Amino acid sequence: MSPREEQDTVHPHQPAYSDEPTRVRQLVSEFLTDQSGTSLGGDGLEVRLTAGADARDDCAVYDLSSPMSLVVGSDYVRGPKFVLYELGLLSGFDIGYYLAVANISDIAAMGATPIGLLSVVRYPHEVDDAEFREVMAGIHQGCTDCGTLNVGGDIGNAERIILSATAFGVCKPGSALMRSGARPGDLLCVTGPCGLLGAAVAYFPRRDTFAKALPEEVERRLLDGWKRPRARVAEGRVLGTKSYATACQDTSDGLKATVEQIMQASGVGFRVYEDDVPVDPAVAMVADLMGAEPLALAMSASSDFQLAFTIDAGDLEKCRAEFDLAGLDFFVVGEATNTGRAESVNGLGAVRPLPGVAWKHQKSDISLLVTDPVED
């Protein structure tokens, strides 16, 4: 047996490690077949994947036959610091799925149709073939559920698990949704409740310190946000194709940070109607346990992938009808102002700065919400 053949042999009762190109290729090839020749794009945009991951070339190749706008973005996903993965609450499949959706969400936020994902998956020797394959399977499924393909990237060894990706998409020329177009008087909308993923991170690591655990179905709902997040591709396409949204961004930093960022990019202010912000019951239950205000937890740092957008009040009815027709939903939660400030107002007319803790890398700490903080 040559040294090469020895490397290629998987012993059935031993974990097998995947840092040898030939074996890695065998492991992942089932997720990368039959791509070349696929038509992508939609909305009259002519996009054909000429050489996908199955072509195993230096790059993937697309033929673009009509004028269009191309949007591209990259997001790294915390590897070892993925706290719920470390706690054993998320599988390799889950974090692969999350990586794909987190990146495709940025394409959705531009109102574009995703045409592909490049994934970077590096992993240490302790990660065996089965776990590695699960991560790749999760990326594959995340792409499939968003109607797109994992067209390649980089796989190999590293000291710690590293997950990063790049997504790209296309839209009609000039129709990409920016953060900078909100005007005073526009309505502020969001496609669904925020804060679920942040609430999960606030809850699970300190679960044993609470007086009692949440019911199993609530815990499952909290985890589902991480396990099967949804990129709002369909919503983004409605908003972009018809130019309904004057500004748009995904809520991957939490709703408060998102509103503040649209505010800064557009040079406006925002007033949020506190009673109109949808709060997921699971988020409210975690807030109760923490002794925090539900609205504040819902608006804080949280890797949700809702879309926050602004719309001219005159377009609201048409946009709502189109969403309804497609089985989609959104909530009007405030309005753009000319104050340059982000504030909220309750049913009694009391105005305050936006509640919650905005995401600022490692400086943000959800425990700031807690009136009676739990030590970790």
Place this chain on the structure above:
Amino acid sequence: MSPREEQDTVHPHQPAYSDEPTRVRQLVSEFLTDQSGTSLGGDGLEVRLTAGADARDDCAVYDLSSPMSLVVGSDYVRGPKFVLYELGLLSGFDIGYYLAVANISDIAAMGATPIGLLSVVRYPHEVDDAEFREVMAGIHQGCTDCGTLNVGGDIGNAERIILSATAFGVCKPGSALMRSGARPGDLLCVTGPCGLLGAAVAYFPRRDTFAKALPEEVERRLLDGWKRPRARVAEGRVLGTKSYATACQDTSDGLKATVEQIMQASGVGFRVYEDDVPVDPAVAMVADLMGAEPLALAMSASSDFQLAFTIDAGDLEKCRAEFDLAGLDFFVVGEATNTGRAESVNGLGAVRPLPGVAWKHQKSDISLLVTDPVED
């Protein structure tokens, strides 16, 4: 002073750490200005960067006004295992520069013009603001020297330094150079000597174990391959635009691995003329010190960014003339055969399997070349 203002203040005599978005933005903004509105593409391809990194949106946006092929690829660059960086021989600027060129090289290998790079730079607390800024400056310079722009990506904290990127480029519809087009009888060519970067990795970590060090100018040449690698964009464009190359790949895995990969993709064999393979004098000197064969070291695992390509013999003269006109060069080093084997032949007609150790992730070991191995 508010907590936010405190975070934003850089104390002159203390290292400052960069994981706070506002400060990071200030640190890198000098590299990301005045992008939006730039025309890119060339060769009659109409590409306009509508929203670059300066737009600070979810994604960068390009308007593509004519039919074209789009090529995309991602490469992770070893962070902590970047051995020459760990030895203090490469600076933060150098590894940033390398990250950009390594990724743009894949675009060059497709015969395409790079239109942008997305960079992922994550770093631990021990990396201070000055070092982080150097990495970003290196990425910026690498892009500039390749005629393209760093249009965004991901910046933030991690346990170890992580460098990854995605490059994308465009070429005339259908003109992307694949690995799969080589035909028996085609000539095998390479744009320059290979093995310099591998020789540097073979030399510096065991420098003190050799009888004597190499002269300073040779050491400088070995390091220069890592410090200022060059993506062969101009060469790729000549090969792609005029369809000279029947197959093309960059030599980032070393020449032996590259020849084997083109062979597999094209379903041919290759015969390399040993006397015609250019060997850099610095590589030969390292091989002598190691007791290895210079040609074997030149063809082994090495992150060079030359282009290896095949060409119909009838096109050689025209292609050579066009390279000359542009001040570019290449070497004919062999020919494609129908044997399905990669072998080399010396001046005496002796045939053997291709010399050298091909790159196979962590399984490749340059010390296999050494007849009298030096222990590390």
